[in-house]
Amino acid sequence: MAKFTFNMPDVGEGVAEAEIVEWQVKVGDKVEEDQHLVDVMTDKATIDIESPVSGTVIEVAGEVGDTISVGAMLLVVEVEGDAADEAADDAHTADDAASEETSTDMAVPVAPTVTVSEPQPAPAPTPAPAPAPTEAAQPSVSRDKTMASPAVRRRARDLGVDLNDVKSADGGRVRHGDLDQFLAYNSGGGFSPAGKSRADEPVKVIGLRKRIAQNMSAAKRNIPHFTYVEECDVTDLEKARADLNAVRGQKPKLTMLPLLITAFCKMLPKYPMINARYDDEANIVTRHGSVHLGMATQTDNGLMVPVIRDAQARNLWQLAVEIGRLAQAARDGSAKSEELSGSTLTVTSLGPLGGVATTPVINRPEVAIIGPNRIIERPMFVTGADGQERIEKRKLMNISISCDHRVVDGFDAASFIQDVKKLIETPVLLLSD
Missing domain, CATH: 4.10.320 (Dihydrolipoamide Transferase)
Structure with a gap:
């Protein structure tokens, strides 16, 4: 038997370290080649690390929440001698192949460093009582294959x-x-008493939730936020949406979001400081010509922000397709790192849960974030073509925008939303070229 040391692999894209999110094995478990060992999170995405060998785990690098550097020991597996030699050969072969790459558009992951140590001859064993079984020595329970x-x-x-x-x-x-x-x-169909006590549950902040906490803290600590909210009448826009859906054929069903994104994109060239990123260390504001729109998406693990590239160049149906694709990719974990970075402006919407108004936190280093709120029906005074006022039931929605006051003035934010309001209250202007 020999010890196989599996070091944290280089996953490319300049990643130097990763956080341990969840161990799939523990000391004493038997593992097979290509078996899922551990989930780690970089600043790009969550990555599954698989075993290059079969054997028994005898040491792991750390606990959930710990950070491990690329090249550092991840875990040690006890393997058969020949298997250890083959694994070492495979690693060297992978190193050689990687070094021969001369031109590529993508980072080439470097094979993990492998250390194999042969055990020294031991003196003849003396009889000793068998140790009491421990949790690590118990046969490993086969893991379920359910996706979650x-x-x-x-x-x-x-x-x-x-x-x-x-x-x-x-x-x-x-x-x-x-x-x-x-x-x-x-549960047997019964109802729990409202006053039933529950035990306190300490929950370690790790993985995506830890990243969210760090990013939100940095945003609120460094950015002087202000929020502006305006009420918009979306009665006619909702009717236009219903009419478009009635003739959509095989196209995806339109929600309100593609229409709102179209309105934002039409107005941003007039207000370039809103579609911008601020490097406060270099003291440079970059006004972006294209709108790479971040779309705040709730997932089982927390909030993620996939990016709609060149949103200004997409029509309503293309936006609807991309919104659905990116939201699903974020929720099922298949979103690529390039789909989760590089946004120039973010939209955050809770749909029916949107509330009357929100004060969203800016996705740093962007300088603004827009939050459409819930649509509600309310009686309003409406002036007819005859100049007479009457009361009608109208559909109303508030739009919130939070801005970085170092870059965006309150007048500009208010003017931008007022111009957006004109578009969405007059759908013919929104849908015309």
């Missing part, structure tokens, strides 16, 4: 629920809602 995020797996494990027993509503990944339905169905 690390957060859902962790919650199910804490609740003592086997994910193999939980059915997904859409036949895909098991989500928190599926787990809630499973728990409700298996």
Whole structure:
């Protein structure tokens, strides 16, 4: 037997370290080649690390939440001698192949450094009582193959629920809602008393939630925010949306978001300071000609911001397709790192949960974030073509915008939203070229 030291691999894109999000194995577990070992998070994305060898785990690098540098020891596996030699040869072969690459548009991951140590001859063993079995020495339980995020797996494990027993509503990944339905169905149909006490639950802030906390803290600490809110009458826009959906054919169903994005993009050339990024260390504001629109998306693990590239060049249907594709990619974990970075302006919307008004936090280093709120129906005084006022039921929506006051003046933010309001209250202007 020999020890195989598996070091943290270079995942490319200049990543120097990663945070341990969830261990899929523990000391004493037997692992197979290509088995999922650990989930780590870089500043780009969450990555699954797989085993290059088969053997028994005898050491791991750290606990969930710890940061590990590229090239540092990730875990040690006890393997057969020949297997260790083959793994070392494979690593050297991969190193040679990587060094021969002369031109490529993508970073080439460097194979993990492998250290194999042969055990020294030991004196003849003397009889000794067998040690008491420990948790690490127990046979490893076969892991379930149900698709679920690390957060859902962790919650199910804490609740003592086997994910193999939980059915997904859409036949895909098991989500928190599926787990809630499973728990409700298996509770016997009873209702818990409102005053029933629950144990305190310390939750370690790790992974994406830790990144969100760091980014939001930096944004609020460094950016002097101000928020402006305006009420818009979207009655005619909602009718136009319904008319478009009635003749959409095979095109995706339009929500309000593609229409609003179109309005924002039409007005941004007039207000270039809103579609900008501020490098406060270099004291440079870059006004962007293209609108790379960040789209705040809620996932099981927390908030992610996939980016609609060149939103200003897409029509309503193209925007609808891209919104759906990126939202799904963010939620199922398939979004690529380039799809989660480089935004120049962000839109955040909670749809029906949007509330009357919001004060969204800017996605630094951007200088503005726009928050459409919930549509509500309310009676309003309306002036007819005859000049007479009457009361009508109208659909109203507030639009919030938070700006970096170092870059954007209040007058400019208000003027931008007022111009957007004119477009969405007069759909013929919005939909005309």
